Amino acid sequence: MNSSRSAGKSPHVSQEIKKPVRQTASPVTASSLNTPSGILQLQSIVGNRLALQYLQDASNHSIPGGPVVQRYFEVDSGNLAGYVQEQKNKQNLSNMQVKAESIEPFTTVGFEHEFAQTEEETLSGISHLELAHSTEKMPYTDLPFILETDAFDALELVSPPFLMRTMGSNSPIPDPRDVERVDTIIRNSLSGLISGNPTLEKLTGDFKSVGLSFALQDAEVQPKHLSHRSAGLYDKNSNKVKAQKLKQITVKKSTKGGGITTQVNFATDAETFVKMQNLDKQDENDSAVQNNTGEPKKTAIEQIFSELDKQLMQLISEHISDKTGNLSIFIPIMARTLSGQFAVPSIGYIKSKQEELFASKKKQQENIGSRKGPSRKPFIFSAAASSAVKDTNGVWIKDTLMNIGLGILQTADWKHVHNLVRDPGFRSKIDQLSLPSYERIKGFEGFDQEGNAHIQNNLRQAKVGIMEALEIIAHQIEHDILKEEPASFLGPEKSIPFMSHEPTFIGPRQDTYIAPAEKVQIPYWQQKGKRLHVVETRDDNIESLYKLAQTTPEYKVELETKIKELQELTALLEKPGYEGNQVLMMERLMLQNEIMNLMRIGK
Known part of the structure; x- marks a missing residue:
């Protein structure tokens, strides 16, 4: 794999990942929590952890009105088409606002996913040959998604950098939960697209269903694309690969890394x-x-x-x-x-x-x-x-x-x-x-x-x-x-x-x-006196980001906060009028899962 771009998602397997609706909240009382309307009301705000501090006993409490502030670069979409559009919207806005520091700290994150292998001799032993660029570009860098070959006949999808929130205001480390979620979205898309061993023509056409438009063009093989496995189909006198020939190539699921492998590039x-x-x-x-x-x-x-x-x-x-x-x-x-x-x-x-x-x-x-x-x-x-x-x-x-x-x-x-x-x-x-x-x-x-x-x-x-x-x-x-x-x-x-x-x-x-x-360089981090460089994870990828996040003060504070919230919610469920409340029990389960994920228990 090479630079710092990447991405992909499929209609066959994609499902919206539903998230709690975050909105202006009206008063909620303890006695209303076991009524249908009260439960619906609570469901609209349980995603907001701040609500828990107002639910500490059986007395009536009001959750203040006003909008719940959502972190700007939090991943809102559950499929690739939605996420690409989401990023385009946010990157356009961030370009206007970044110097005004009116949005949260962020860094750039790009993915490289090897997800398939070509089956014909046409591209055998040809590495790093770009086959197609998407018409969609990410506004922050004006870079497209790229389909290219890699070692051992691999086919790779390279994303342009996405903008992702960081682990607090002093750590230019992307939040690993967001990175993992986007990685999962892309992997699900690619798995669906590659099923059935499509031709490159069908594959590039199917990318439209996940929000990306690729058009195969004539490719030109150069010395840098040759490897010890090159079959001798191209040289200085004959180095063109016609688009029509590329369209006919069949691809199959990659045999490397269990089918899809990820590398993450980010600025830090x-x-x-x-x-x-x-x-x-x-x-x-x-x-x-x-x-x-x-x-x-x-x-x-x-x-x-x-x-x-x-x-x-x-x-x-x-x-x-x-x-x-x-x-x-x-x-x-x-x-x-x-x-x-x-x-x-x-x-x-x-x-x-x-x-x-x-x-x-x-x-x-x-x-x-x-x-x-x-x-x-x-x-x-x-x-x-x-x-x-x-x-x-x-x-x-x-x-x-x-x-x-x-x-x-x-x-x-x-x-x-x-x-x-x-x-x-x-x-x-x-x-x-x-x-x-x-x-x-x-x-x-x-x-x-x-x-x-x-x-x-x-x-x-x-x-x-x-x-x-x-x-x-x-x-x-x-x-x-x-x-x-x-x-x-x-x-x-x-x-x-x-x-x-x-x-x-x-x-x-x-x-x-x-x-x-x-x-x-990103202005926010420059003002913090931090020079950024793009780094590429070469091993353990997502797991390495979790381990890195665990070294930050922000991680420790968040983990301690969630544990405290879990303890408070558990105590609340033992109070009269709250025992067996399904919404709060689900909220407790969500908290338990988040804590286990932060600690990477069972991963």
């Missing part, structure tokens, strides 16, 4: 990114203990990045005496960026190999036929490494190291970093980075010796890349940051081509960076 700050990394590390350690393995279960390539990240964290920590404040956020990001240099030779190999294969169909046919040929093995390894570099610690950040630093570091912090990268002792230890031997290496299965030789060659190149990166960091601190008018942003002005690498921007997989970084 560097502190949140580091929290997510730490939570993933803790999960891995817990899993290792529970499984009595002593080590987290990872592929050989994933272990490489984790090992280099660990060694670099240790080296940096040894040479920076002050690791307090925002340096404690920057250091792990710096270590991960430098460890990612191991992927840079693989990224370069992929790009050159794609261009080589695009020269002729014959070369592709020879490549796919060779299986374990001399070029196919490193091709598979390089593809895996260029993806796995994003998987380390379960989350990926789509911005440059220096842009991230500019959002959190002060002058004194930058001087610490500058001293580090100029320190001859630190630089000399880069050459001491080492990796053990591995087994079952992707692309080199059954050829461990050859695979480990390839790894060591990549490591040698990575060390050179790290030294060059240190020089670039030092130069940018000296010439762009520690001056009278320091730079505000240090990153690409426009998107970097697929599998391209500019040493100036240091990190790997620069084609994922959102450029320019200024367009990610």
